[in-house]
Amino acid sequence: MNHNQTRSLRVLLLALGLAAGAALAAPPAVSAAEGLSGVVNVNTATAEELAVLPGIGEAKARAIVDAREARGGFRSVDELVEVKGIGDAALTRIRPYVALQGRSTLRSE
Numbered sequence: 001m002n003h004n005q006t007r008s009l010r011v012l013l014l015a016l017g018l019a020a021g022a023a024l025a026a027p028p029a030v031s032a033a034e035g036l037s038g039v040v041n042v043n044t045a046t047a048e049e050l051a052v053l054p055g056i057g058e059a060k061a062r063a064i065v066d067a068r069e070a071r072g073g074f075r076s077v078d079e080l081v082e083v084k085g086i087g088d089a090a091l092t093r094i095r096p097y098v099a100l101q102g103r104s105t106l107r108s109e
Contacts, residue, residue, distance in 0.1 A: 038105030039097055042080065043073045045104045052106055053094045060085045074100060 040049050042064060050061035060083070067083045068074060077098050080086050097106055 035109045036097060036106060037109060038107050039099040039102070040104045040106045041099045041102055042077070043068060043100055049104050049106065052108060053097055055090050055093050056086075060090075076100070 036052070036054065040053060042050065045065075047058065047061040047065050050056055050064050051058050053061075056064070063083050063085055064080065071079075074080065077095060077100065078091070080094075080098070081088060081091050
């Protein structure tokens with residue numbers, strides 16, 4: 001094995017080691033939702049109620065409220081990906097706890 005091949009192998013092993021370490025250090029997405037029950041009505045909830053959703057903090061909750069006011073409400077949960085800071089992964093995480101009608105009942109147990 002020549003010098004360049006050895007160096008490439010070292011870089012590859014280092015990258016694999018870093019990726020494995022990051023995967024082990026990151027908590028599973030499911031753990032963020034443990035202890036939650038109920039739903040949040042994204043068409044009527046306050047920013048404080050929305051902030052209880054897994055992965056949604058104060059800034060994203062405010063962005064949801066602002067988008068709701070600008071568009072006159074959400075007709076589909078899928079429209080939440082149009083809110084700044086909410087992508088497909090975040091939508092998948094919060095989908096079980098989001099409703100378009102009814103009372104907000106989400107509670108942290």
